Every structure is written in structure tokens, then in C-alpha cells.
Amino acid sequence: MTSADAAPASRPIVRDVLRMLGGTASGITQLPATVVAVVTTPRAPASRVLDALAARLTGVDGIPRRTPPPARRTRGLLALSALLQLVVLCILLLIAAGLVVGVQMLAAATTGGPVDLFSARPGRVTWATVGLFVVPGLVLLFLALSGLGGIAWLERRTWDAFQRPGAGELSQEVVRLHTTLDEVVDAVDAERRRIERDIHDGVQQRVVALSILLARVERSGAVDGAPLLRTARDETQHILDDLRDVAWRTYPEMLQRDGLAAALEALRDRVAMPVHLDVDPTPITDRAAETAAYFVASEAVTNAIKHAQATSITIGVRTDAGLLTVAIEDDGVGGADASGTGLSGIASRVAARDGRLSVHSPAGGPTVIEAVIPCA
Known part of the structure; x- marks a missing residue:
């Protein structure tokens, strides 16, 4: 791989790292609202804090988090989130203090002035002194950034852990699904029995009556059969109506169409x-x-x-x-x-x-x- 090929590949990695560190560091802006939600746990503020936390974590790793943890776990999740945000605040304060010290030492080495933070007199801080602090400072900066990365990982794992149902909840859900399935099967069987009863008590009886009427028409001859034919037509219409009722109760075609x-x-x-x-x-x-x-x-x-x-x-x-x-x-x-x-x-x-x-x-x-x- 050439250096030209390696440069584009490294850009997404650098961008992802910066996004992760920036998203984790921005969590301190949510610390006051998170603490208030933990202490009071009113439903609306806690829900808004959870939404903000989900949006920030999505910004860190790009994974949507549309389903919040169960309401009974909200306080625990927000308490851990507040603790992690407090640790982030401490890390950022340490980084800021290190930067202040570094800037003052560089200024003192350049101008020969004093370093008020160390009570160092003018001329005491030289470039050799700065060189002695470079390696420890870089190590501490690396550890601080690693700490931010670790907290980013912990925040995501904490969300997943609180959202994931426990063994007891899974057992209850399995029982509920089994019960629901049994009830659905029973309901389907009951519906089938009702359809069979409607056909037996309604349509079937009308068909029997129609067959008797037609037999009487056949025996009565053409002259006396007209009233019976009208009755047979009416009975046929009743049968059609009953069949439509049964069909509609089973599944109306219009609903699908x-x-x-x-x-x-x-x-x-x-x-x-x-x-x-x-x-x-x-x-x-x-x-x-x-x-x-x-x-x-x-x-x-x-x-x-x-x-x-x-x-x-x-x-x-x-x-x-x-x-x-x-x-x-x-x-x-x-x-x-x-x-x-x-x-x-x-x-x-x-x-x-x-x-x-x-x-x-x-x-x-x-x-x-x-x-x-x-x-x-």
C-alpha cells in the first residue's frame, strides 16, 4: 500500500476518534440535568435526559438508540451516567490544568519570566526544564485521552446493559407469549366452532327447507306451484344472505381489497x-x-x-x-x-x-x- 492509499484510510479513523472524544467530552453539558433527573426522577425531565443521552451516544458511534431502557431502570442508568460525566469533568479539568502549566512554562522559557503557578523566580525555568516535563506531560495527556475513550466505551455498554432484559424479564415474556399463543389458538378454534354452528343451524336448515319446498313444487304441479316457487326464491335469498354473513365474519374480502x-x-x-x-x-x-x-x-x-x-x-x-x-x-x-x-x-x-x-x-x-x- 502506498502512502497515498494509506492517507484516505487513516482519515475515517482519525475522524471517528475525534467524534468519540468530542461526544464524550460534551457529556459534561448534560451533567446538571442528569443530576436533577436522578434526584427528582419526574417522568418528563427524565425522558428528555434519556433522549439527550441516546442522541449523544448515537453521535459517538453512529448506532441509533430509539428504544429507551424500561422506566424502572431509569434512575440507575441516569445515576451511572452522572457519575461517568463527573469523571469526564475531572479529566477535562486535569487536561486544562496541564495546558495552563505547559503554556506558562513555555512562556517563561521563552521570555525568562517567572512562573507564578510554581512560584518560580525569573530565569529559573529554562528549555532544559521544559524538556524534562515534555515526556511526563505527553504520557499524562495520553492517559487522559485514553480515559475519555474508556468512558465512551463504558457509557455505551451501560446503556446496552440497562436496555437488555434480564433473565426474569425474559422468562416472563416467554410465559406471556405462550399464554398469548394459547389464547389465540383458542380464539381461532372458538371462531371456527361458531362458523360451523352458524352453518349448521342457519344455512343448513334453510337448505333443508328449500329442498322440501322444491319437492312439494314437484308434486303439486304447475298450477299450484307458483306460491311455493316464490317461497323457494325467498328461502334462496335467505341462504345467500346467511352465506354472506358467515363469509364476512370469517374474513371480509373488501378489507383486503x-x-x-x-x-x-x-x-x-x-x-x-x-x-x-x-x-x-x-x-x-x-x-x-x-x-x-x-x-x-x-x-x-x-x-x-x-x-x-x-x-x-x-x-x-x-x-x-x-x-x-x-x-x-x-x-x-x-x-x-x-x-x-x-x-x-x-x-x-x-x-x-x-x-x-x-x-x-x-x-x-x-x-x-x-x-x-x-x-x-
Whole structure:
């Protein structure tokens, strides 16, 4: 490798080292706010200090830190960060003192003047004296800069250590995921059983009735068969309606084709009760989140019609900061059971998407069901 090739390669290294040292040294500007956050630990200031710390560490190594440590670890992280920033302040003060001493000695050696810091009289500090201090001074400067580099490494490792979940948290998360998976499987099985029951008790019975009507038409002859044919046509229409209902409860094709807003409009049109929609027009690209939101709305509407004795329903959909929020409110009698089959099923569906479902249904109403679902 030629010297021309080595020069460009060394520039990024020098730049990274300077960025690391500068980012670590700038941490002393955050020391007062960090100390205040450690002592008081109010949520808002601590959050802002954490954001500033994450931004500074990202500036040091270029690695984004978008997810802060858990709230219960905030005080510990900020306390260690304040301690490291205090050490940085001491190192910088030592470097500054060394520079002051060096400048005074150079000035004294050049002009023959005194060094007030050492109480040295004029002419006592010569170039030989300066030479004796050069090597120890350079060694101390190297150690100070190495200390800044070590603190930069410690700050990053501290952040990672406090952000990383512990063994107990991982065990709890595994248990939660297993429980959620079991609940999702149970919800899917319950939905399948409901579809089978709807087909058996609804569509199948209508098909049997239709076959009986057609047999009677066949036996009655052309003259007396007209009323029976009209009844058969009506029964056929009922069968088609039941099949559409089953299909919509299974998975509405419009949701996949036209999106959540169109699917909710179709749901509103299929319900005899007044349903008011307030849907954010922001497009949603996460189909899984849309699907979960739709089934939350569908189940909530079904519960309101069957159990709440409601006269109107309001469905609101909002997207903000990567979260899809769907809220369903009815003016019924309240008392909805969050542990019931329908609501627990959609709660499991929402939990499978790392979302949360809340049910507020006091006696006398109103009932408000809200799901907050992360979406890409």
C-alpha cells in the first residue's frame, strides 16, 4: 500500500476518534440535568435526559438508540451516567490544568519570566526544564485521552446493559407469549366452532327447507306451484344472505381489497342500528393491524346489538406515531364482560400484535372498547 492509499484510510479513523472524544467530552453539558433527573426522577425531565443521552451516544458511534431502557431502570442508568460525566469533568479539568502549566512554562522559557503557578523566580525555568516535563506531560495527556475513550466505551455498554432484559424479564415474556399463543389458538378454534354452528343451524336448515319446498313444487304441479316457487326464491335469498354473513365474519374480502375504512363502511351498511364512523383518512399499510382493528370493531358492534340494548354506535379510527387506535362506543346498558368469549378472543388477537385492549363498561353504560395496535 502506498502512502497515498494509506492517507484516505487513516482519515475515517482519525475522524471517528475525534467524534468519540468530542461526544464524550460534551457529556459534561448534560451533567446538571442528569443530576436533577436522578434526584427528582419526574417522568418528563427524565425522558428528555434519556433522549439527550441516546442522541449523544448515537453521535459517538453512529448506532441509533430509539428504544429507551424500561422506566424502572431509569434512575440507575441516569445515576451511572452522572457519575461517568463527573469523571469526564475531572479529566477535562486535569487536561486544562496541564495546558495552563505547559503554556506558562513555555512562556517563561521563552521570555525568562517567572512562573507564578510554581512560584518560580525569573530565569529559573529554562528549555532544559521544559524538556524534562515534555515526556511526563505527553504520557499524562495520553492517559487522559485514553480515559475519555474508556468512558465512551463504558457509557455505551451501560446503556446496552440497562436496555437488555434480564433473565426474569425474559422468562416472563416467554410465559406471556405462550399464554398469548394459547389464547389465540383458542380464539381461532372458538371462531371456527361458531362458523360451523352458524352453518349448521342457519344455512343448513334453510337448505333443508328449500329442498322440501322444491319437492312439494314437484308434486303439486304447475298450477299450484307458483306460491311455493316464490317461497323457494325467498328461502334462496335467505341462504345467500346467511352465506354472506358467515363469509364476512370469517374474513371480509373488501378489507383486503379496499382497506379498513371501506370495510367499516360496509359493516355499517349491514347493521340496522345507526353506526357513526369517524375514520382517520391516513392510509394504513399494515394489513395485519387493519385486520385486527376490523375484527375488534366487528365484535364490538355484534356485542352491542345482541346484549347492550343500544340505539346507536360510534366507531373512531386514528393513526398516530406508529399506532392504530380503534374505539367503539355504544349508548347501551353497559356491563360488558371483558372475559367473555367474544371480547377475550379479540383481546388475544390484539395482544398477538403487541397491542392492548381496554373495556370500560359501567352498569348503565356507555360501553367503550378501545384497541391500540402497533402498525408499520
